[in-house]
Amino acid sequence: MELLFQYIVAGVTYGTIYAIVAIGFNIIYNTTGIINFAQGEFVMLGGMTAFTLKEYMPLPLAIVSAVIITMIIGALIEMLFIRWLHKPSVLRMIIITIGLSILIRETALHIWGEGVTALPYFTGTSLSSVNLGGVFVSPQVFWAVGISSVVVVLLGVFFNFTLLGKQMRACSANREAARLCGISTQNMVTLSFMLSAAIGALGGCIVSPITYIQYDSGSQLAIKGFTVAILGGLGNSTAAVAAAMILGILESFSIWALPAAYKDVVSIAIMLIILFLKPSGLFGNAASARLKEY
Amino acid sequence: MLRIDNLVSGYDTLKVIQNVSIQVNPGEIVSIIGANGAGKTTLLKTITGLLRPLSGQIQFDGQDITRTNTEKIVLLGCSLVPEGRQVFAPMTVRENLILGGYVQYKRNQGSVVLKDLARIYKLFPRLMERETQFAGSLSGGEQQMLAIGRAMMARPKLVMMDEPSMGLAPLVIKEIFSIIRMLRDEGATILLVEQNAKAALRLADRGYVLETGKVILEGSADELLENDDVKCAYLGKVKKEM
Ligand SMILES: Nc1ncnc2c1ncn2[C@@H]1O[C@H](COP(=O)(O)OP(=O)(O)OP(=O)(O)O)[C@@H](O)[C@H]1O
Ligand SMILES: [Mg+2]
Numbered sequence: 463m464e465l466l467f468q469y470i471v472a473g474v475t476y477g478t479i480y481a482i483v484a485i486g487f488n489i490i491y492n493t494t495g496i497i498n499f500a501q502g503e504f505v506m507l508g509g510m511t512a513f514t515l516k517e518y519m520p521l522p523l524a525i526v527s528a529v530i531i532t533m534i535i536g537a538l539i540e541m542l543f544i545r546w547l548h549k550p551s552v553l554r555m556i557i558i559t560i561g562l563s564i565l566i567r568e569t570a571l572h573i574w575g576e577g578v579t580a581l582p583y584f585t586g587t588s589l590s591s592v593n594l595g596g597v598f599v600s601p602q603v604f605w606a607v608g609i610s611s612v613v614v615v616l617l618g619v620f621f622n623f624t625l626l627g628k629q630m631r632a633c634s635a636n637r638e639a640a641r642l643c644g645i646s647t648q649n650m651v652t653l654s655f656m657l658s659a660a661i662g663a664l665g666g667c668i669v670s671p672i673t674y675i676q677y678d679s680g681s682q683l684a685i686k687g688f689t690v691a692i693l694g695g696l697g698n699s700t701a702a703v704a705a706a707m708i709l710g711i712l713e714s715f716s717i718w719a720l721p722a723a724y725k726d727v728v729s730i731a732i733m734l735i736i737l738f739l740k741p742s743g744l745f746g747n748a749a750s751a752r753l754k755e756y
Numbered sequence: 757m758l759r760i761d762n763l764v765s766g767y768d769t770l771k772v773i774q775n776v777s778i779q780v781n782p783g784e785i786v787s788i789i790g791a792n793g794a795g796k797t798t799l800l801k802t803i804t805g806l807l808r809p810l811s812g813q814i815q816f817d818g819q820d821i822t823r824t825n826t827e828k829i830v831l832l833g834c835s836l837v838p839e840g841r842q843v844f845a846p847m848t849v850r851e852n853l854i855l856g857g858y859v860q861y862k863r864n865q866g867s868v869v870l871k872d873l874a875r876i877y878k879l880f881p882r883l884m885e886r887e888t889q890f891a892g893s894l895s896g897g898e899q900q901m902l903a904i905g906r907a908m909m910a911r912p913k914l915v916m917m918d919e920p921s922m923g924l925a926p927l928v929i930k931e932i933f934s935i936i937r938m939l940r941d942e943g944a945t946i947l948l949v950e951q952n953a954k955a956a957l958r959l960a961d962r963g964y965v966l967e968t969g970k971v972i973l974e975g976s977a978d979e980l981l982e983n984d985d986v987k988c989a990y991l992g993k994v995k996k997e998m
Contacts, residue, residue, distance in 0.1 A: 554803075625861065628847070634857050635844040638806060642838060644859035644910065679940035 469714045475603050475672060477710025482665030483687025484694065484702035485617065486658035492634035492697045493654035497557045500539070500563035501662055502684030503570075507532045508663025509675035510570060513579040521582065525667045529660050534590045534658025540652045564678060570677040574646045574719070581670040588671070606668045613661060614703060630654060634697075682726070689733040695743025705744060757782045757914050757945050758803070758834070763812035765802040767970075771810065772798040773899040774969040780914060780947050785940050787948045787956040787977065789964035789990055793921070796949045797839050799966070800918050804836045805829045816912060831859050833913035845892030849883055852891050856909030871984055876905040879935065893930060897928035904935065915939070916947040921955070933959060953990035957981050965990070 483501055490498045512521075512528035543558060550558075583590070585604045591598035592746070621627040633650040634642040640647050664676060673679075690709050694701030709729055716728045736743065758780040766772035772795040790796050801807040803814055805826040814822045816834050824832075844852050853876055857869035877884035880901045886894060888972045891902055900920055907915050911920065920936070921929040933955050940946060950956035957963050957977045965973040965986060973983065980986050 514909065573779075594865065616872065625858070628851055628855055631847060631851075632844050635841050635846050639838060639842040639844060641806065642830060642836050642842075643828040643855045644827050644862060645855070646827050 464597050467594075469718060470711055471597065471599050471603060473709070473711030473714035474707060475606055475669075476713060477707040478606045479665055479669045479673070479683065480686045480690045480709055481703045481706035482610055482613070482661060483683050484690040484706055485614070485699045486665075487687055487691040488697050488699045488702060489658045489661070490654050490692070493630055494544075494651050495552075496544070496559065497688070498655075498658065499556065499559040499684055499688075500680075501658060501687060502565060502680030502682065503563050503566040504532055504659045504662030504680075505683050506535060506567065506570060506675055506677065506680035507535060507659075507667035508666030509581065509670040509679070510574050510579060510666075510677070511663070512667045513581055513670065513675070514574070516581065522585070525581075526666070528662045528667060532663035533660040534656075536655040537652055538653035539659075544651070544655070545648065563684065567678055567680060574677055576684045578674045578675065578676045579670070580674045581667060583671045584668075601670065602668075602671045606672065609664070609668050613664065614699070617661075617699065618713045626653075639652075685733075686729050687728075688727045689736075692733060692736055692741075693744050698743065701743065708744075757817060757949065758775060759785075759815040760803070760814075761813045763799070763802065763809055763814065765798060765807055765809040765812075767798075767807075771923035772803065773809075773970050775812075775967070776971055777964070778964055778971065780945060782913075783943060784962065785936075785946045785948060787950060787952055787960035787963040788966055789953040789956060789963060789980075789986075790991075791857055791951065793968075794966045795969040796966055796967075797918055800836055800839075800916050800947075802951060803829075803916065804834065830910060831862055835902045835910050835913070835915050837861075837907045837915065837917040838930040839918035839922065841896075841899045843891040843894070843899050843902050843906070845890065848888050849891055849894070849902060849922055850887045852906050853883070853909050856906030859910045863899045866930075868911075872909050872911065876908060879908075879938065880905055895956075897924050897931065900924065901935065904932075908939070914945045914947065916949070918949050919951060920948075921950065921952045929955070953986065954981070 483505060485502045486504060487497060490496055508528050511531050512524045514526035515527050539562060543562060565703070583602050586601045591600055592604065621631055629640070629645045630650050630653065632643065632645060633647045637647050686709065690706045691702055693709065694705035709732065713725050713728050716725055760776060760778040763773055763776045764771060767801070776799060779809050788796055788799070798807065802809050805821070809822060812822070816829065816832060819832065821829050821832065844855065853873055854869065854975055860866055860869050878941065882898055882899055883905055886898065889897065894902060896931055904917070904920065917936070920932050924932065929952065936946065936948065937959055948960060957980055960977040963975065963977050963980045964971050965980065973980065973986065977985070
């Protein structure tokens with residue numbers, strides 16, 4: 463029983479980071495229709511930058527700075543590589559964002575080397591734990607789940623209750639009509655890259671103490687995040703959170719049943735199965751898909 | 757209000773609009789009629805900056821807007837009710853209308869948005885009933901009302917409508933036209949593009965007939981209604997359809 467719970471906790475922890483990456487995918491996908499394969503690199507950049515900065519400042523400040531720096535990088539990427547493209551094809555966008563992810567990864571290798579980095583635990587140490595009815599859970603898990611939940615709630619408020627959020631949704635619903643309302647769709651696209659980058663970077667910081675981060679952590683996270691985004695139905699962030707928990711827990715249990723090396727196979731297999739059987743995602747239904755494209 | 761001189765526009769290599777000159781004066785309802793593919797939508801998209809003209813000049817309210825971007829043109833007070841309504845389907849009716857008033861915030865007039873919302877709801881009581889419904893779940897006629905309401909929320913000096921009667925049942929078309937008449941009586945300046953020539957000309961002060969990208973005829977609405985070519989090519993056809 464306790465072992466079961468232990469697996470679930472581990473699954474939720476991984477699920478949290480997958481959810482963060484998937485939400486980043488969805489924000490950019492919703493405003494632009496682009497699947498940004500460099501999304502995982504934002505996570506890596508956040509974790510690595512915070513690791514460097516924490517030598518010079520307190521940890522919370524280092525994290526905030528890392529998020530802001532990654533956000534600026536996200537804006538620059540959009541302005542330099544995406545903005546001037548005139549109605550690019552999907553294939554071209556895939557190639558460009560994969561190219562960007564390689565570029566960022568190699569730059570990170572150059573700056574930070576191959577070493578593995580980890581931020582310190584936000585509270586306590588790697589040895590401290592919280593006793594939850596006989597199960598010992600690292601406090602960092604609470605930080606990760608807590609901060610991610612706050613992020614999800616804040617995003618919901620932002621998209622549903624602020625004018626800027628509504629503008630972004632309008633831009634994703636119908637770009638031409640948004641322009642006819644006087645909305646600068648170009649700025650919305652830049653903003654979506656900044657938002658995704660910031661969320662990714664924050665995700666990188668909160669999981670860094672648990673999972674460690676190195677220069678090439680991004681691509682693996684991108685695959686997981688992408689799987690989750692598809693599993694939930696591209697563009698649907700609430701569903702992505704649920705899907706992330708499912709994948710995280712499945713992976714966690716797979717270690718129990720299969721050799722650890724097969725952990726990643728689980729997510730790839732799920733992604734392929736979903737793509738074959740239900741490309742609209744686990745929670746996507748035809749009606750809502752139609753509403754979106756209308 | 758709007759003055760177009762020798763406008764040439766189209767897509768890549770295809771010139772759709774060829775040397776079109778059109779004028780709309782303040783307080784006027786001007787109608788552009790033309791068959792499928794005449795270039796009506798292309799013309800309106802070019803005016804609103806969604807398409808770049810190849811040559812010619814567009815002036816709005818005394819300003820050259822030939823190469824101005826759409827956001828700026830809307831801010832200046834020139835709004836378009838696009839063909840096929842183009843409402844924000846996954847957003848509520850209310851959100852659609854608020855976004856229509858977005859330029860008011862840019863003009864630092866954000867305080868009037870809610871007042872205008874009430875005005876639009878008075879004009880379209882049906883939209884008020886469906887305030888919290890997703891725009892995509894509305895009927896075609898309601899979506900058209902929403903599209904018109906959304907454009908009016910910007911308090912445009914000129915509102916252009918691209919085939920507001922398209923794909924609607926005769927009874928609904930009547931309703932839409934009575935709303936346009938109401939806007940006219942309130943003093944709005946309207947450029948109305950229609951295939952439904954008879955109804956459009958009955959409402960308009962003046963009209964232009966567009967054929968394969970050229971203005972082949974222009975005059976007062978009454979003149980056009982009486983014109984034999986128009987009767988034969990547009991009014992007769994419309995009668996048969998209805
Ligand atoms: N995106 C596009 N790319 C290339 N050609 C286009 C495009 N849109 C329209 N056209 C062409 O431009 C011409 C005029 O089209 P337009 O939509 O302006 O006509 P319209 O008068 O609005 O017709 P309708 O009454 O059917 O709406 C047509 O021949 C059409 O094939
Ligand atoms: Mg048209």
